[in-house]
Amino acid sequence: MDYFGSSGIRGIINEKITPELCMKVGRAVGSENKNIIIGTDPRTTADMVKSAVISGLTASGADVKDAGMVPTPTLAQATNDFDCGVMITASHNPSEYNGIKLWNPDGSSFNTQQMLEVEKRIKDQPDLPTWDKVGYVDKYRHAVDEHVESIKGLIGESLNSKVVLDCANGAGCAVTPFLLRELGCDIITLNSNPDGTFPAHNPEPTESHLKDLQKAVQNTDADIGIAHDGDADRMVAFDENGDFLDGDELLALFAKQFKDSVVVPVNSSMIIEELVDNVIRSKVGDVFVAEEIKKHDARFGGEPSGTWIFPEISYAPDGIYAAAFLIELSESMNLTEETEQLPSYPRKKESVQIQKKKDMMESLKKYYKRTYESERLNFVDGIRIDYENGWALIRASGTEPKIRITSEAKDDDHLDEIFVESKKNLLDIKEDI
Ligand code: MG
Numbered sequence: 001m002d003y004f005g006s007s008g009i010r011g012i013i014n015e016k017i018t019p020e021l022c023m024k025v026g027r028a029v030g031s032e033n034k035n036i037i038i039g040t041d042p043r044t045t046a047d048m049v050k051s052a053v054i055s056g057l058t059a060s061g062a063d064v065k066d067a068g069m070v071p072t073p074t075l076a077q078a079t080n081d082f083d084c085g086v087m088i089t090a091s092h093n094p095s096e097y098n099g100i101k102l103w104n105p106d107g108s109s110f111n112t113q114q115m116l117e118v119e120k121r122i123k124d125q126p127d128l129p130t131w132d133k134v135g136y137v138d139k140y141r142h143a144v145d146e147h148v149e150s151i152k153g154l155i156g157e158s159l160n161s162k163v164v165l166d167c168a169n170g171a172g173c174a175v176t177p178f179l180l181r182e183l184g185c186d187i188i189t190l191n192s193n194p195d196g197t198f199p200a201h202n203p204e205p206t207e208s209h210l211k212d213l214q215k216a217v218q219n220t221d222a223d224i225g226i227a228h229d230g231d232a233d234r235m236v237a238f239d240e241n242g243d244f245l246d247g248d249e250l251l252a253l254f255a256k257q258f259k260d261s262v263v264v265p266v267n268s269s270m271i272i273e274e275l276v277d278n279v280i281r282s283k284v285g286d287v288f289v290a291e292e293i294k295k296h297d298a299r300f301g302g303e304p305s306g307t308w309i310f311p312e313i314s315y316a317p318d319g320i321y322a323a324a325f326l327i328e329l330s331e332s333m334n335l336t337e338e339t340e341q342l343p344s345y346p347r348k349k350e351s352v353q354i355q356k357k358k359d360m361m362e363s364l365k366k367y368y369k370r371t372y373e374s375e376r377l378n379f380v381d382g383i384r385i386d387y388e389n390g391w392a393l394i395r396a397s398g399t400e401p402k403i404r405i406t407s408e409a410k411d412d413d414h415l416d417e418i419f420v421e422s423k424k425n426l427l428d429i430k431e432d433i
Contacts, residue, residue: 003122004115005398006285010090010099013045017098019052025100026056027128028121030135033083037140039067039075040088041171041231042194045098049088053100057086058135059128065140069194071171071232072101076316077150078143079103089171092204092229095197107314108290147320148179150313155324159184161223161331164238165323166213168203169195172232176320180226183324188220203230205306207244210236218242224330226323233286234306235319237326239335247304249339250326254300254308257329263292263301263309266384267393267406271343283381284395290315345390346415347408352426354403356433357396361403364394364429385422389414392422 003009009025011017030036036057040046046069057064065082067075072087079085085103093099102110102118110118163185167173173194180187190213191200201209205227217225217238225238237245245253248269255262261278265288273279282292282301289301290309302308308322309315329335354360361382368383378384382395390409397404405422409415 001115001119003119006287007091008099008101008109008115010093010097012096013048013098017045017049019048021122022049022052022100023056024122024125025118026053027060027125028056028118029084029086029102030057030060030062031121031126034062034135035065035082036062036084036086037065037067037075037078037082037143038086038088039070039078039143041072041090041196042069042169042173043088043090043095043098043196043230046088046196049098049100053086053088054137058137060126061129061133061135063135064137066137067140067143069171069174070143071175071228071320073233073314073316073318073320074143074147074175076103076107076109076318077147077314078140079105079107081105087231089231091231092234094202103316107316108294109287109316111287111291144175147175148182151179151321151324152182154312154321155183155328157182157184159324159327159331160186161327162186162188162220163327164188164190164213164216164220164222164225165192166190166210166225166227167192167232168205168228168230169193169198169200170203170228170230170232172228172320176226176228176232176323179320179324180327183327185327188216188222190216198230205229205234205236207246210238210244214238214242214244224327224335226326228319228323229306232319233317235308235322235326236306237323239339241336243336245335245339247306249342250306250308251302251304252342253329253335253338254302254322254325258298258300261296261298263289263296263298265289265303266378266381267395268304269345270391270408271345274343281378281380281384286317288381290317345408345410346412347406348415348419349404349406350419350423351397351402351404352423352430353401354430355401357401357403360429360433361394361396363433364426367425367429387414387418390418392418394422394426
């Protein structure tokens with residue numbers, strides 16, 4: 001695909017993301033969908049992108065409801081009453097980026113096939129209708145209330161935790177502080193005024209960006225710390241001691257609550273297999289996790305990046321529902337003890353420079369098929385091979401001329417064995433190419 005990545009169209013403003021491209025996307029979407037809802041995160045370029053997209057949408061005959069600044073999961077859920085949702089966001093990327101992500105009425109983001117169809121129409125630019133078919137724009141003021149009400153319906157209003165919340169000056173500001181208060185929590189907010197320059201910290205919710213939140217949890221004697229990325233589709237947390245609950249720990253903690261069927265990407269920890277009866281491994285990327293959840297009617301799916309999908313609320317990653325769910329969980333168990341009980345396995349990652357990575361992966365796949373039992377292999381995204389005490393994943397980088405080997409094992413000896421074997425296979429094939 002020329003324009004779309006796995007998270008929609010994203011890039012630096014006035015380089016990749018120009019008003020011309022945004023208008024073309026509007027025309028491509030508006031030619032096939034007549035009732036559209038649109039929303040933005042608080043980026044300083046939101047108005048430019050939104051105006052251009054709306055221009056293309058309305059010119060193509062679509063009517064548009066503008067939900068204003070809302071989190072991505074809020075917009076995704078509101079799409080329920082429309083043909084299509086358009087979210088203007090670059091998620092956790094820095095201020096100079098913006099992007100466009102498209103949503104289906106069931107709250108799932110556009111899948112690969114749908115993105116390919118939109119790409120085709122971006123290039124073809126379907127004919128415009130006559131002047132009297134041009135659509136109109138109106139405000140839509142219910143998206144936040146609808147999202148808050150549906151979360152309240154699932155969680156109730158009897159939480160009583162003391163929570164420090166860091167919205168990263170992102171779109172989460174519009175929902176999470178109000179929601180958590182209504183659920184019964186005592187809230188201390190950090191960076192919870194929207195500001196598209198992200199003055200407090202980079203909006204990617206990694207531990208190193210969240211030092212203020214960690215200190216605030218420790219200094220205020222709070223029960224938990226919660227952080228979102230720029231559009232609040234992600235959520236990460238600190239426990240009552242101010243210890244970071246990393247993506248793999250949260251993934252395991254959530255997966256444990258939905259024991260019967262869970263979807264995780266091929267690169268996440270084997271801990272999940274020990275906790276869940278039926279683990280479905282998807283391609284890496286939240287779009288693919290959501291696709292598999294739908295296909296298998298699974299009850300939960302997620303990625304260690306802080307992306308959590310609970311189909312009981314929506315097929316969109318929802319950092320806001322995840323926050324409420326985690327706080328509820330923390331009131332029924334001690335999160336510190338729970339995460340300390342989880343096994344922790346060593347991991348190793350390495351990249352090998354390879355120019356012809358596509359040919360290389362094809363040859364390597366043939367080699368693995370010839371050499372190993374098929375039950376041990378998974379080709380959903382690269383090559384994943386299971387061993388008795390661990391696994392390895394060999395996968396081409398999406399953006400660089402590199403192939404990555406990732407492995408995890410129960411102890412360092414097995415890790416070395418698995419890693420060395422995988423790397424040898426890769427280098428042997430490289431010789432032949
Ligand atoms: Mg995001």
